[in-house]
Amino acid sequence: MAAACSFSLFALLVFSVTNVPPLVRGLSPVPFIVPVQRLVNTSTTGHNSVKVGQARLQAFNKARSGDFAASVPPAASLTDQIVTFTINPVVDGKNFSLIVDTGSSNTWVGANPENRLQPGLSLDLIEVTYGSGAVLAEAIEDSVDIVPGLVVENQSLGNAIASEGFDGVDGIMGFGPVDLTEGTLLADTEATIPTVMDNLFAQGTIPNETLGVFLAPTTEEDPVNGELSFGGIDTSKATGPMTFFQSTLPFWAISQSATFGGTTIMNTTTCVVDTGTTLLLLPDDSFTSYQDLTGATLDATTGLLSITEAQLSNLTTLSFIGTDINGETQHFDLTPNAQLFPRAFNTEIGGSADDIFLITASSGSTAASSIGCIMGQSFLQRTYAAFVTPDGDPGAAGIVGFATTPFTDATTN
Structure with a gap:
């Protein structure tokens, strides 16, 4: 089996590259660490989670084409994801x-009508469609207390008037690039709305516009199984150096190819790195190749790929390969265990306890599409990820970094 991860040792040199801030090494401790809560949806199925991912990818492609305000009919609830990760800020008490x-990049509250803020006097409205949900909200400004000491002053956010697809949560905190807010302010569709990260940096609360994301694999243990680091990277969570890839606006989107057991299954494709998608979504032809090579069958109940114990013993490495900002080829490998859906939740998505499901699904798109791939939670739970806006310039193309963690090689599923 290939090593879990292969990175060149350039972490200390990478920061001499133009527009990459010095934030990985020498920044200790990270200014603010915020715990992430994991919500497991026991009423959904793999079918719904696949549909949500596919609907999000369709919405991503519309935004990539410049159609930021396109209305995408909700195909399923965003909270039909099998797993949702949340944080718990305080707004107006x-x-x-x-x-x-x-x-996504807008922040809004009030999906739960019983927990909305008092209506303001704003005549401005915000409308956001996610492909897997939508919200219409009044535009207000308020302080957002993420954790004590980490407060965003005068944050423009939405106070929901109506929303669809957000059962069990109160809204979204968007950490995508600011370009994704274009078209959401109905009074001025060419305007953008500064994000939470933009304002934290502009107000001097964090030293650089960097978000670190650490998500542990989903188990039946403590629901607090991850963290966000604001203004730097928590190197205590990484077991290796960061490797950075150039991102393309308006998303945290990077170019990757993929191999399974050394066989190419995906040519270079634009992949969105997305905490809001549960599964790992590949272009349809890549998914078909992966299914053929694994021998998996599509389970009619869950909509996920299913393999036998014998096929599991033959499962090999799924590698994502890309060119880093230094022009060097890098790869991140998902071990056989990392490709498995957590068995602890099999019965909760309609399967049986002994089933062996895989985390990979079809994106419903092709590699030739603007965006054909989503590297969702199932990928991010095996890596530490960093999302960097260089020099705090919201209009600049971002950088996405990955590092190995103790969970990269872990046997958890």
Whole structure:
């Protein structure tokens, strides 16, 4: 089996590259660490989670084409994801449970009508469609207390008037690039709305506009199984140096190819790195190749790929390969165990305890599409990820970094 991860040892040199801030080494401790809560949806199935991912990818492609305000009919609820990760900020004295979403950039509250803020006097409206949900909200400004000491002053956010697809949560905190907010302010569709990260940096609360994301694999243990680091990277969670890839606006999107057991299954494709998607979604032809090579069958109940014990023993490495910002080829490998859906939750998605499901699904797109791939939670739970806006310039193309963690090689599923 190939090593779990192969990175060149350039972590100390990478920061001499133009527009990459010095934030990995020498920044200790990280200014603010915020715990992430894990919500497991026991009423969904793999079918719904696949549909949500596919709907999000369709919405991503519309935004990539410049159609930021396109109305995408909700195909399923965003909270039909099998797993949702949330944080719990305070706004105007109220506690909110907000989805951590690197695939969108607006922040809004009030999905739960019983937990909305008092209506303001704003004549401006915000409308956001996610492909897997939507919200219409009044635009307000308020302080957002993420944790004590980490407060965003005068944050423009939405106070929901109506929303669809957000059962069990109060809204979203968007961590995508600011370009994704274009078209959401109905009074001025060419305007953008500064994100939480933009304002934290502009207000001097964090030293650089960097979000670190650490998610542990989903188990039946403590629901607090991850963290966000604001203004730097928590190197205590990484077991190796960071490797950085250039991102392309308006998303945290990087170019990757993929091999399974050394066989190429995906040519270079634009992949969105998305905390708001549960599964790992590959272009349809790549998914078909992966299914053929694993021998998996599509389970009619869950909509996930299923393999036998014999096929599990033959499962090999799924590698994502890309060119880093230094022009060097890097790869991150998902071990056989990392490709498995957590068995502890098999029965909760309609399967049996002895089933062996895989985390990979079809994106419903092709590699030739603007965006054909989503590297969702199932990928991020095996890596430490960093999302960097260089020099705090919201209009600049970002950088996405990965490092190995103790969970990269872990046997958890």
